[in-house]
Amino acid sequence: MEATTVIIILVIAMVLTNILDSFFESLPLPLIQLAVGFFLGLFSENMLELEPEIFMALVIAPLLFRESEEADLLSLWRFKKQVFFMAFLLVFITVVSIGYAVNVLIPELPLAACFALGAVLGPTDYVAVASLSSKVRLPDVLVTVLKGEALINDASGLISLQFAVAALLTGGFSVLRASGELVVLCIGGFLVGYGIIMLKRLLTETLRRMMVRHLDTYVLIELLLPFLSYVVAEFFGFSGILAAVTAGALQALDFKKTGLFEAEVGNTEKTMWDMVSFILNALVFLMLGMQMPAALLHVWENPDYNKLSVIAVTILTTLILYIVRFLSLSFFSGEVIGRGVKERLRNTLILTLAGVKGVVAIAAAISLPAFFAQKPLLMFISAGTITLTLVLALFLLPFVTTESPEEKQEANRAQIEFLRDVVRQLHKKEGAHLGAVIVSYQKRIKELEHASYEKDERKQMKALRAYAGAVEQAALAERRKRNEISRKVYRDYMDILSMIRRVEVAGMLSYTIAGLRQHLKTLLRSNKERVSELSANEYRQKLRDLFWDLTDRIVKSFEDVRDRYSDKMIALFIEERVNLMGHLIDDAYAGTLRARLHEEYVDELLIGYEIERETIWDFLDEGKLTLAQANELRANVNKLESYTLADDQNDVMLKLISIVERQRAERRTSGRGKKKEKERKSKRRDRT
Helix, strand or coil: HHHHHHHHHHHHHHHHHHHHHHHHCCCCHHHHHHHHHHHHHHCCCCCCCCCCCCHHHHHHHHHHHHHHHHHHHHHHHHHHHHHHHHHHHHHHHHHHHHHHHCCCCCCCCCCCHHHHHHHHHEEEEHHHHHHCCCCCCHHHHHHHHHHHHHHHHHHHHHHHHHHHHHHHCCCCCCHHHHHHHHHHHHHHHHHHHHHHHHHHHHHHHHHHHHCCCCHHHHHHHHHHHHHHHHHHHCCCCCCHHHHHHHHHHHHHCCCCCHHHHHHHHHEEEHHHHHHHHHHHHHHHHHHHHHHHHHHHHEEEEECCCCCHHHHHHHHHHHHHHHHHHHHCCCCCCHHHCCCCCHHHHHHHHHHHHHHCHHHHHHHHHHHCCCCCCCCCHHHHHHHHHHHHHHHHHHHHHHCCCCCCCHHHHHHHHHHHHHHHHHHHHHHHHHCCCHHHHHHHHHHHHHEEEEEHHHHHHHHHHHHHHHHHHHHHHHHHHHCCCCCCCCCHHHHHHHHHHHHHHHHHHHHHHHHHHHHHHHHHHHHHCHHHHHCCCHHHHHHHHHHHHHHHHHHHHHHHHHHHCCCCCCHHHHHHHHHHHHHHHHHHCCCHHHHHHHHHHCCHHHHHHHHHHHHHHHHHHHHHHCCCCCCHHHHHHHHHHHHHHHHHCCCCCCCCCHHHHHHHHHHHHHHHHHHHHHHHHHHHHHHHHCCC
16 A cells, blocks of 8 residues: 555544544543554555654654653652662563563463563553543552653663564573663663753754744754654664653753743744644554554464464463562552552552553564564564553543542633633623623633533433423424414524534534525525514514523423433523523624624733733632642633734634625615615605
8 A cells, every 4th residue: 555545544544533532532542543543454454564663763762752851850750769660670570571471371482572572561651541631530649650650661661672582583692791781772872862962952052142043943953853862872773762762851951941932932842742742642553453453363364373362361461461560569668659558559559550551562562573473473462462451441440549520520610610700800891892702701611511511411411402402393383383483483493493403513613604604695685675674673582582482491391301300401501502592593603703803802802811810810819720720721811812813814704704794784885875866766756
């Protein structure tokens, strides 16, 4: 398959996994990516395969560089003994344990190959378990230790793999020689990473003195660091992985300047790395999933392998990993895992289950030599173990953590209360377009409210909407049958209900498009079909009265289903319905769009942002917000303000609305002129 086709397929798969992640919120994203990759692998025989060295340089090196750059080095230094043990000694214990155990289970597999499997499964990956952070909250101390382990043990695991592969090629292995080479690889990798960062600092300082202020130049230099560190270290025979990790850690130690240009560079670099990290992580899991069908088929169709035995070995390998990890970590000090027996047991279980295998383990499995006849078997066991650790972490971690649902929703509730306070203050201000500003804040509140729903509450709200819609349509049809409303009122109200469903499914964009279509229809009507502004207001009042009557009918019908829906959900539904119907009948959302055509709207948005900043300080002083929540809210205000003030936006929708409004104004003016001319002619005829 051509490389271009593979890239397009992978990008589409990344988008698809993000969409699926929104629907299957309880599943970690890496597991979804594995499943999608597996599905792709079923229908593609000749997928693009990267060389191991290229894969390490282009994928793993930048990922580890970014992880080390974002690491909290001071916290890691506090727990340096535990981190060092987990990152080095625990990896080697895992390699030896898995190696000998698998060799006993599969005697025909060479011991060096078994050690290679142990090296593949040695490193942990916090990126994988971090996808559970929105569902499972781990204690801060344990998170720090896990991050430190995942940051450093990647290098130790990959170095162990190099030794295992070398032993597999040469047929011999010397502990003394391997220890000496390990020291040389580590020291050399550290020195290369240090040298690259020093050169980078010298270069950027020189550019600043020369007044070179090209943003892209500094961002590209940052992007080159992991690749350059890895390639240079490997060229001299040192550890490229450790060089990339060292470069990232030293980059984090750089002094941050607070100038305007430096802030632009920092924000751009963060945005770039967030996107690069997501793409590379998704790429690794998708590629493993795509290679799993081939490995599975090779093992399944090979008569030399007993299928049940291979599955049993995979399960036993996972079990051995957990036993070794649990026993090794149970001797940690009380500062990390607590002092009471129950607390020590719980925290040790958390550390054990959170040792999820991820990106580096997958990359190591892919990088096994292609000429090795047993590679499909090792790939099968590796992929099965990685998947099992993800699944077990997903289902077992919630049972050993202590977070309650109330704690999980506390941050959202604080932000909702904060935004409601901002809206109350905006109501006291005066401005021609403040109503449109308030609508934008109400939309943000609604998004937070939806995010705060539990999974069962979301299902309940969906069912409640369907029930209320059925009641409303039945009542509307009954009124039409009795001729209590005209056919036009019935048709227009049904259009409004259709818009409500469209907004619930696809958001306000669909309503905007529908509104534009309606405006265009209005422009094409003849003058005879148009109604005066007074009659339009009267007609809107008819719809409004009908809405309140039907709402009363829906509320009364809720009495029959109190046992199925909670009072909270019913109250939230009514509030949501009133707000949304107000936007559609009273044309509030279209009014918001029209308000954005005026320059004063931006000034009044800025007033809202200033009120937000003041309210953040007030809530922080009163203890209603934590410092972390306040900082997050400040960052959100800064993003909104920067986006609002940007002068390079190309808002096609607003331009279309502007054209429609201008044409409507011209037609009204033209209509009034024709009407006056008609009246003058009529008076002239009367005089004649």
